[in-house]
Amino acid sequence: MPTNLPAEAQKALAKYQVARTLQDKIKALEEALSLIPDHKGTEKLRAHIKRRIAELKREAERRSTSKSVRKDFFTISKEGEAQVVVIGAANSGKSSLLRMVTNAKPLVAPYQFSTDRPFPGMMLYEDVEIQLVELPAILTENLEETQFTNRSLGLVKNADGVIILLDGLNNPVQQLEKIVQLLDEAGISIKPRRGEIILEKKDSGGVRIVNFGSFTGTYKEIEEVLKNVGIRNVVVKIYGESSIEELEESIIRETVYKKALIVLNKIDAASPSEVNRVREVAGSLGVPFISISTERGEGLDILKREVFKSLQLIRVYTQKDGVVSHKPIVLNKDATVRDLAERIHKDLARKMKYARVWGKSVKLQGQQVGPDHILQDRDVVEIYSS
Ligand SMILES: Nc1nc2c(ncn2[C@@H]2O[C@H](COP(=O)(O)OP(=O)(O)OP(=O)(O)O)[C@@H](O)[C@H]2O)c(=O)[nH]1
Ligand SMILES: [Mg+2]
Known part of the structure; x- marks a missing residue:
């Protein structure tokens, strides 16, 4: 963020920080935007602000429509180990996909x-249940927004x-670009994140910076930027490879990062050159890509595997008195033996003395490990407690 913003623009951004309603937030940002001169040095900040305004407007619209629709129609409670939503343009084959890879039988029809x-x-997927939820189309066949766009997002x-x-x-290339843009305007990023800065606002204590990763600028710049927008008491947590850009993003926007998979359907009839172009765009986004045909049943096993992989989960089998459980306990990647014990029983983590592990995470099969040992997919673990 340029440190030499006009005083009036700084004031407007400070107003945004304390705004409570969506309308006030939009107003403050629009005001800031009109006061920030348009040149190379302010380009990124202006872009963040514009996207945030679009996002807030969508949110306002979504709130006004969801009031008139019965809420329970549009919420699906999570079941299984994870919930993955299927989004896309009308007629892309979302229902066909659910019919092929889940137990559900939604209507498949040639109309939108x-x-x-x-x-x-x-x-x-093997022994893990993953819930897939088809969402009503977010684009028409002409790739325009639909009446469902905001609620589905x-x-x-x-x-x-x-x-x-x-x-x-x-x-498909245009579809992908439009969908990525819609997600972006809803504050959702599917690009794997490089770094992240989290701001925890406080009532006192000034600016405190805690660095868990690396930062490409100076702490002085961070303090300057925060002062400019009126944030005086805050804990700044830096993760991964972050720069002033991640700081700007966290001040203006509240992006959520989603694990994503780009899937191209109808390869039985699609042009191979177009498939390759989509593959390239997906690659440039850093998002895994696969192509399938729900009609011919092609690529569906790969799809299941990639869904599981993208969620970054691991399966762990517990053993008790030499007997291994059939059903895995599913944990996040990098989970430790302590995380496993906590999942089994609150007290077990406290009472645990050590564990024995068989599988990829140990060199010696049956190795004795402590609670901080990091587990891997398909490990077998026996926990010994006092
Ligand atoms: N050629 C071909 N056609 C397909 C394939 N998958 C689905 N279709 C056709 O595409 C049309 C739409 O399929 P649906 O599964 O209903 O699509 P949808 O995305 O659920 O559509 P909406 O819910 O209306 O947004 C149907 O006529 C399907 O027969 C495929 O792999 N190849
Ligand atoms: Mg459908």
């Missing part, structure tokens, strides 16, 4: 909006992962 409410189904925020399902017969 045949699905007009979220539709859940359970997918079994609202559900993406709450999910553990998202499948972007593209219709291979309907300008």
Whole structure:
């Protein structure tokens, strides 16, 4: 953020920090935008502000429509180990996909909006249950927004992962670009994040910086930027590889990062050169890409595996008196033996003395480990407690 912003613009950004309602936030940001001169040095900040305004306007719209619709229609409670939503343009084959890989039987039809409410189904990947939820189309066949766009995007925020399902017969590159833009305007990023700065505002204590990663600028710059927008008491937590850009982003926007998979459907009829172009765009976003045909059943096993992989989960099997459980306990990647013990029983983590582990995370099979030992997919663990 340029440190030499006009005083009036700084004031408007400070106003944004304390604004309570959506309308006040939009007003403050619009005011700031009109006061920030447009040149190279302010380009990124202006872009962040514009996106945040779009995001707030969407949120306002979503709130006004969801009042008139019965809420329970549009919420799906999570079941299984994770919830993955399937989004896309009308007729891209979302219902067809659910029919092929889950136990659900939504209506498949050649006309658009045949699905007009979220539709859940359970997918079994090996021994893990993952819930897939088809969301009503966020784009029409002409790639324009639909009556469902805002509400469907609202559900993406709450999910553990998202499948972007593209219709291979309907300008898939353009579809992908529009969907990424819609997500972005809803404050959702599917790009793997490089770094992140979290701001925890306080009532006193000044600016405190805690660095868990690396920062490409100076702490003085951070303090300057925060002062400019009227944030005086805050704990700044730096993760990963962060720069002033991540700081700006956290001041202006509240981006949520979602694990995503880009899936192109209808490869039985799509043009191979177009498939390759989508692959390239997905690659440039850093998001995994696969192509499938729900009609011919092609690529569906790969899809299941990639969904599981993208969620970054591990399965751990507990052993008791030499007997290994059939059902895994599913944990986040990098989970420790302590996390496993806590999941089994609150007291077990406290009472645990040591564990024995078989699998990829140990050199010696049956190795004795402590609570901080990091587990890997398919480990078998026996916990010994006092
Ligand atoms: N050629 C081809 N057609 C497909 C494939 N998958 C789905 N379709 C066709 O695409 C049309 C739409 O399929 P749906 O599964 O209903 O699509 P949807 O995304 O759920 O549509 P809405 O819920 O209306 O947004 C149907 O006519 C399907 O037969 C495929 O792999 N190849
Ligand atoms: Mg459908």
